[in-house]
Amino acid sequence: MTIQEAQDTVDQWIKTTGVRYFSELTNTAILMEEVGEVARIMARKYGEQSYKESDKQVDLADEMADVLWVLLCLANQTGVNLTDALAKNLDKKAKRDATRHLNNDKLK
Numbered sequence: 303m304t305i306q307e308a309q310d311t312v313d314q315w316i317k318t319t320g321v322r323y324f325s326e327l328t329n330t331a332i333l334m335e336e337v338g339e340v341a342r343i344m345a346r347k348y349g350e351q352s353y354k355e356s357d358k359q360v361d362l363a364d365e366m367a368d369v370l371w372v373l374l375c376l377a378n379q380t381g382v383n384l385t386d387a388l389a390k391n392l393d394k395k396a397k398r399d400a401t402r403h404l405n406n407d408k409l410k
């Protein structure tokens with residue numbers, strides 16, 4: 303699935319099953335909540351924090367997909383074409399960081 307297909311799929315689902323989009327502000331809050339859920343898993347799986355019993359059944363891939371879902375919603379709501387935005391962002395990084403990371407002693 304392309305990014306545009308994902309945006310279109312989410313938009314179709316929202317308009318048929320989801321009734322309507324939540325407000326942009328509500329979706330921003332939901333995005334922060336979903337990112338927090340990913341952070342919780344990362345802290346327990348890859349960091350030093352121990353698992354709670356309720357954390358043992360969580361699915362990192364599913365939580366990341368929740369983040370992507372809400373980001374796609376926000377892009378649709380605000381008229382952002384994420385395919386174009388990602389291409390521009392990659393171009394910016396390629397120019398700005400062409401040698402930055404190669405010259406970073408912390409990465410060697």
